[in-house]
């Protein structure tokens with residue numbers, strides 16, 4: 001199932017699933033209790049929002065060896081965690097706004113894990129059962145500010161710096177290899193495979209849930225493959241993960 005969150009009418013935000021005829025609306029929330037409704041809306045009549053509003057986003061640094069190498073870093077011996085604020089989240093087709101504080105904003109294509117259960121100290125053989133599904137993310141980064149500050153809160157934390165979507169795929173298997181790409185104006189910049197993750201999804205959930213309780217809807221960004229690069233005003237950025245779909249956003253000066 002592919003779960004979307006939609007703005008069907010001005011103030012009626014709700015969840016649904018992608019079906020051949022359109023979006024089947026849910027009663028309730030996929031993170032708690034829900035059931036399918038009788039209502040199916042044509043996909044042309046709905047605006048897709050980010051498929052989740054997380055209480056927190058835990059991101060992983062340098063989790064593909066080739067990306068660690070392009071930043072002149074070693075592969076870490078344990079996952080490097082940082083947080084992005086929920087206010088950075090935007091949905092499909094929304095605009096990434098380049099802040100005047102930065103002259104070098106980069107795209108980072110990432111597989112995003114969407115948690116489905118309250119998760120604390122989970123054993124590795126149960127970790128994936130706590131996941132609702134997977135979506136695509138762009139961990140937008142002001143590279144100059146990230147380097148200047150020595151830590152990443154400002155460089156990664158601007159409003160609009162986390163496009164998510166288009167849907168949460170509940171059948172995606174993170175233990176299988178899936179291509180993950182980023183294209184800018186139709187030119188491929190990043191071309192990786194999710195099986196090249198240094199620390200896999202189950203390992204990450206175990207590691208993070210020893211530190212902080214993961215709540216339903218929380219998002220883990222699993223890191224980016226090599227090929228990160230700048231985006232500028234007017235660009236169209238597409239993150240494409242095999243099995244999940246394409247997350248398209250445009251870029252404007254704030």
Ligand code: MG
Pocket residue numbers: 059060061108110139221223224
């Ligand atoms: Mg990243």
